[in-house]
Amino acid sequence: MGCWPKLKASGWAYPTAILSLYGFFANCRVAEPFLTPYLIGPHKNISEEVVTNYLFPIWTYSYLAFLFPVFLLTDFLRYKPVIMIQGLFLVTNYLLLCFAPGVPAMTVLQVNYAVVTSTEVAYFSYIYSVIPVENYQRATGYLRSAMLAGYTTGASLGQVLISIAGVDYFYINALTLGILSIAFLITFWLPMPQRSMFFKGEKAAAVGSQSQQEGPLGENRLEHPMAHNGCAGWCSRENVATVGPVLWRSFRESYSSRHLIYWSLWWALATAGYVQVFNYIQLMWDHIEPSATSSIYNGGVEAVCCLVGAAAAFSVGHLKVTWAVWGELALGLFSAVATGAVFLMAFTSSIWACYAGYVVFKSCYMLLFTITAFQIASNLSMECYALTFGINTFVALTLQTIITAVVVDETALGLDIMTQFIIYGSYYAFISLLFLIRGTYTVCIHQCYPEHTDAKEPKSSVEVISAERL
Numbered sequence: 001m002g003c004w005p006k007l008k009a010s011g012w013a014y015p016t017a018i019l020s021l022y023g024f025f026a027n028c029r030v031a032e033p034f035l036t037p038y039l040i041g042p043h044k045n046i047s048e049e050v051v052t053n054y055l056f057p058i059w060t061y062s063y064l065a066f067l068f069p070v071f072l073l074t075d076f077l078r079y080k081p082v083i084m085i086q087g088l089f090l091v092t093n094y095l096l097l098c099f100a101p102g103v104p105a106m107t108v109l110q111v112n113y114a115v116v117t118s119t120e121v122a123y124f125s126y127i128y129s130v131i132p133v134e135n136y137q138r139a140t141g142y143l144r145s146a147m148l149a150g151y152t153t154g155a156s157l158g159q160v161l162i163s164i165a166g167v168d169y170f171y172i173n174a175l176t177l178g179i180l181s182i183a184f185l186i187t188f189w190l191p192m193p194q195r196s197m198f199f200k201g202e203k204a205a206a207v208g209s210q211s212q213q214e215g216p217l218g219e220n221r222l223e224h225p226m227a228h229n230g231c232a233g234w235c236s237r238e239n240v241a242t243v244g245p246v247l248w249r250s251f252r253e254s255y256s257s258r259h260l261i262y263w264s265l266w267w268a269l270a271t272a273g274y275v276q277v278f279n280y281i282q283l284m285w286d287h288i289e290p291s292a293t294s295s296i297y298n299g300g301v302e303a304v305c306c307l308v309g310a311a312a313a314f315s316v317g318h319l320k321v322t323w324a325v326w327g328e329l330a331l332g333l334f335s336a337v338a339t340g341a342v343f344l345m346a347f348t349s350s351i352w353a354c355y356a357g358y359v360v361f362k363s364c365y366m367l368l369f370t371i372t373a374f375q376i377a378s379n380l381s382m383e384c385y386a387l388t389f390g391i392n393t394f395v396a397l398t399l400q401t402i403i404t405a406v407v408v409d410e411t412a413l414g415l416d417i418m419t420q421f422i423i424y425g426s427y428y429a430f431i432s433l434l435f436l437i438r439g440t441y442t443v444c445i446h447q448c449y450p451e452h453t454d455a456k457e458p459k460s461s462v463e464v465i466s467a468e469r470l
Helices: 003-009 013-027 032-040 048-076 080-099 103-118 121-128 133-163 169-189 201-214 225-234 237-254 258-288 298-318 323-347 351-377 382-408 417-448
Strands: none
Touching (some): 013 080, 013 121, 032 133, 032 169, 032 258, 048 080, 048 103, 048 121, 048 258, 080 103, 080 121, 080 169, 133 169, 133 298, 258 323, 258 351, 258 382, 258 417, 298 351, 323 351, 323 417, 382 417
């Protein structure tokens, strides 16, 4: 009984614990690995062509439309309301899946889910606004661990219920609805942050800059002007008027280095291809071995991907590699492995080979994203990293939208799933070739002129980033 007041009084442990609980339940989506079989099965009775070439592209277009406005709105509203909106829309998503029939309802569902994905930025941004900077590493590790635990638990539970207990897809979705309702209720216990990163005005920005020079962020939180002015300071004309210059300064700092631009380029290019493969992999599995006539192991495969990818990302922190020299070559080499995995998924007729290719592909992406995020974040302030995250994600989503509009959408080419994966493999082959050339050049320059190469390794721990987003 005495632990709860101590937890709330600790300053950082209480919001971290509540947000970790939310992260676990919000990602424990038991039915998610089985979405495609549910849509094309007897419950929704939607054809594979409609799901592939009409429904899924709507999510991509809606996500692009929501992403940047939600990014700014998240900071303006100070995170908690956006997390609550995410929880509410997750519940709405599975209400639609459980009880709304027909293609129009599933169209609304895609738009609804685009709101969910566009608000993901609030999850980590929230915790950085309510805890001292010295606790960032531990808190981020706990939050990412909660997400991984929730996703792995949900995928594993779904596989057990379907393969062993023979539970119907509808009841799997109903169970997920109940779990996500718990997640939504948890958001009410989150404390409200008193500051934001960009909507803070010139005086607040100056105080924030001075406090970071004097000590860890959060030690002088009570002296922050926002804490005294409340809503008047938060919604003041000064805050809104100065957000543009603050964003521009952060943008210039974020992309001032050619080194950071190359890493951001891989981030955007690779993420666009990864999300495209992730979105349509269930359709590929169903094409190879139809769920209506065969046993499927989507949940088990996603759980294995989560564990293998987490282990690969964690291993980065224990590798003694000068990433400033060898990192770009590593991007090229592992992107080549991912290319082979995508082509394997495209051409194989064995579901187990396709499963294995997906595990390899997703693990390579998780590993490389960890390295990339570490290289970018170690050279930037938290505000600049948040902006870089948003811009890189926006560029990736723009590229994904172009791919979807040309390759997938029924109003354009509307290609079948196998041809799509051949194109995705070719896309990753281009990324691999680009960074193999660039990485070889960087290594050669370092070998010939080591004194001119900035091979200084960042001091910050990679554990923060490897735990942040896979």
